[in-house]
Amino acid sequence: MIEFGPFSLEGFSLGGVETALRVPELKLAIDVGRGRADLLTCDHIALTHTHIDHAGGLPYLLGLRQLYSMRTPTLYCPGQVARELRAMLDAWEKVQRYELRCDIVPVEVGGRYSLRKGVVLEPFRTYHPVPSFGYTVVEEVQKLLPEHQGRPGPEIAALRKDGVEVTETVRRPWLSVTGDTLVEVLDREPHILESEVLVLECTFLDARKPLDKSRAGGHIHLDELTPLAGAFRNDRLVLSHFSQIYDQRAIARLLRPFGEAIAPTLLTLPTAPPGGETLGSADGAPDD
Structure with a gap:
């Protein structure tokens, strides 16, 4: 868990097998992998x-939520695939004979979607062979303007009554998650370099996967x-989506020099998942 x-933030990611993240306080899942039980509350x-x-786990989660009479969830997805996603769920409904309810929200650049009072989800463009977006969780709070700080409450209330602006909106980007993407996202969406926590894919770590083939995927x-080590201004940089060709020891060893070169905690x-099986392994795994 990352606080x-x-x-x-809770989650796990193995390239080509499963990626699922959860922010429990917001009842938010970012990607659902194979649809594990801890995502049901999202x-x-x-x-x-x-x-x-x-x-892949989306129909399973929707089916379980309906079985347990849970509220209809809101599903945010790239706008270009919203219709196809609904068609996929409709096909599942036909073969199993009951609905898979969700409110599909096609997201676009510039959209702002409320998660709860004062917290919004903002999508940003990423670069993958299929339509894709990353997401930033932003907290917005109202703070007194500097010129009004220290004034007594009744005076502030009187100013408000007279139509005087006494507060400003302060934005704090807590979390950005890229999903699968090319590295160009860092140049074209530089705001994610300012988030408190940045979850960034880094599928390949050495010459076992040439750079050109990595980019092709x-x-x-x-x-x-x-x-780009000097570009990261986050408090923590969380790398994810490692290929199945790497075991945990190799991941730690290969990332060590990069971790020493950046300002954020890597x-x-x-x-x-804890106690969960991993379908792939370093020996004989597909070259994802």
């Missing part, structure tokens, strides 16, 4: 894209991040 301000589900390792290679997402 940041009033929130926390009333908000944000899909970065619709590859099966990120979205729409993924980031560690060789692309190393020259963390990694687990490649499997």
Whole structure:
């Protein structure tokens, strides 16, 4: 678990197998992997894209929520695939003979979607072979303007009554999650470099996957991040979506020099849930 301000982040990611993240305080899931039980409490589900390792568990989660008479969740997804996603769920409904209810929200650049009072989800463009978005969780609070700080409450109330602006909106980007993407996202969406926590994919870590092949699959290679070490202004940088060709020891060893070169604390997402199985392995795994 990664704690940041009033929130926390749980999750795991293994390239080509399963990626699922959860912010329990917001009842928010970002990608659902194969649809595990801890995601059932999430009333908000944000899909970065619709590859099966990120979205395959969606029908299962929706079915269980309906079985348990839970509220209809809100599903945020890239706008270009909203119709196809609904068609997929409709097909499941036909073969199992009951509804898979969700309120599908097609997201677009510039959209702002309320998670709760004072907290919004903001999508940003990412770069993958299928339509894709990342998401930033932003907290917005009203604070007194500097010129009014220290004034007594009745005086502030009188100013408000007279129509005087006494507060300003202060935005705090707590969390950005890229999902699968090319490294260009860091240049084209520089605001994510300011988030308290940035979860960034880094699928390949060494020469076992050449850079050109990594890019052809729409993924980031560690060789692309190393020259950008000085760009990260986050408090914590969380790398994720490692290929199945790497075991945990190799991941730690290969990332060590990069971790020493950046200002943020470098963390990694687990490649499997606690006590959970991992379908892939370092020996004989597909070259994802």
